[in-house]
Amino acid sequence: MGLVKYWLYRSSGIALFLLLWEIGPRRGWIDPEFAPAFSTVIGATWRLCVDGTLPLNLLVSLWRGLAGLLAATLIGIPAGFAIGRWWPAMAEPVEPLLRILSQVNPFSLMPVFMLFFGIGETAKVAVVAWVCFWPVFYQTITAIRTLDPELVKSALAMGVPPFDAFRRVLLPAAAPTIFVGVRVAASLTWFMLVAAEMIGAHAGLGRLLHNAAHVNDTNRMYAAGLFIILAGVLLNRSLRRLESGIFAWRDSQSLFGSHSPRRARQWRRPALFRLVLCLAILMVAAGMAVQRVNRQGEGGGERFLRPMNHGGHGAHGAHGSKPRPITDPDLDMSGPEWTMDPDETEQRK
């Protein structure tokens, strides 16, 4: 069948689902209080995008995710090389311990991290780094163990000094497999962040979602949830694109036939530098946003977390009726902002 027809066919499952989501709440098959219609959610998402809430929270979450991933990579790759290549004798006593540690549920480790690092950014980045470390570490070890020994032999025969051999031969040869670890880590990050931000964060997509659930603002909650899903999918897609770009020099490996007959063009060094530069700029900008949000702390988070159905206060164009107060003190860890009347908050600023 033709390409357009094929795409329609492939999308029909999703289309049906969305159709049900639209009709269900409107017809009362599903209580619209629990699940607003799809178009309402889309509208809410759009409004949150436009008034800056979603982009800013996205930036904050991205910063945490990237920082954690970077930390995990910087520790994980050398650790993998150490166990896999430089001190293989260490692998035997250390591996059982590492296996146990890697299987510990990271959610249950969050209180431990908070004990060590407090409630600030460090704790969240540390949790993300912990989660990202394991795939990167194990993939590095796998990469080293599945290296073609003749590659190393050829290089060594030319009298390459050991550090050069590492930089010029081992790293590039191991890079594709390690990147798979990075990709897995990135999707795990997204998964973890939403949970990690539910505790003591002042901003971030997870915080947005959790807070919206708190105040029973289902529109906002679904909007945040939808946005998180979309962002995660986009992230994964971009990483795959990146992978096929940077590693275009590999043999085509797809077992099930390639989805696109076009082969990606190999990224050369200038393109890589540009990518790193963009990421660096992103990190710096996002870092500033995170600092700003945290400095504003108690009061600042309020600006982004004010429920959508609140009467037109503040620069972020919230609108609707008065907010419902939090009644369960056990759930509330955010501090004084929730006991303050929003109007009073405005006057204080």
Next chain:
Amino acid sequence: MSAYHKHDGGGGIAGKIVARDIGQVYQVKNANGASEEFVALKDVNLEVRRGEFLAIVGPSGCGKSTFLDMIAGLAHPSSGELSIDDRPITGPALDRGIVLQGYALFPWRTVRENVEFGLEIKKLPKGERREIALRYLELVGLADFAERYPHELSGGMKQRVAIARALAYDPEVLLMDEPFAAVDAQTRENLHEELLRIWEETHKTIIFVTHSIDEAVFLADRVAVMTVNPGTIKEIVDIHLPRPRSNAAIRSSVEFGWIRHKVWELLQNGEPVVAVPQRLPAQNVAEAISPSAAL
């Protein structure tokens, strides 16, 4: 005999590569768990002359690859001395190049960048590297593929790139460890002629390890026959076939068959065939070897 290659060069008596009493012993655990010695190589003596093409033939496991690794500096013998130009071999260096069976091209580099690898180690400037790399790619006939990646090449082409890479930084000795074993038979015969052409243009000393007798006899000036358990050089056979050697002229000739048979017999641990049969040229190969084998 017009292009017959002189072996001695200016070296005279002392060889280019001299191996004296090389031995290699491994400590292994036998079935009972006790540690015992496994003798991989014993009393290997070899002198490779400057500019010659020497082949080492032997069955699998006779240690020929280990021996080649020692010459390359990647392995150290338990006993004996190994020297190049009277300098002892202590480790790998740029005066020797190696070509391996699996091509071992760096897949993340283009063909040209692969060839430039050794030149980068020599710290040559970029323009010079590029020029030299392209020159050697032209030598092996792959100048048009300079910007391709290895996965886009066929096996024979990859091996040619590997040869160009090993030659680019101008080593004195080229070590080849069963380089054509992974290539299909037709391509292999073409590559033999290619290799001989490259050898005659560059005048390198080549040590070629193989388990194929045909290959060894076709290519080499001398063939060293190695036997297994323990690995040692049984005999070195002079190949007096005329050069330049071409597939058409040499492979079906009687002399080729006879020499090949001689090497084959050496590998069988039998008595070496020393007498030249009387009725040589106009006879078919089978009769020349043994009357009872005549078909």
